[in-house]
Amino acid sequence: MEHIVAPERAGNAAALRYSHGVRVNGLVLFSGVTGTQPDGSVSADPRTQIEAAFNHLGLYLREAGLGFEHVVEITTYHVGLRRHLDSFLEVKDRFLREPYPAWTAIGVSELITEGALVEIRAVAQAVVA
Secondary structure (H helix, E strand, C coil): CEEEECCCHHHHHHHCCCEEEEEECEEEEEEECCCCCCCCCCCHHHHHHHHHHHHHHHHHHHHCCCCCEEEEEEEEEECHHHHHHHHHHHHHHHHHHHHHHHHHEECCCCCCCCCEEEEEEEEEEEECC
């Protein structure tokens, strides 16, 4: 088992005691990411937050030597799921292309970061060199 931590976000992982990703049995399981900036702030604009969340996930993927094309499943958690679904779909389609990964969207009342509207959890196929 290999634990993956992106240096740019290592402080948060250390403080909360988790790995950004874990490579095991041909997969990489990524912890959920929100649209937080490195300083912990989030934009009030939903689309900006969603784009930041996908960029945040991209950082973890790159640290694992992967890209969005390796993602096989995402689970997304949304505060105000129906209110922001159109924006989410528009942004998601810029990052994830055919063949699409499996996807489950879940509405929730709150997320770990105050003001966060979306959290994305992903599973990717590990690339063996």
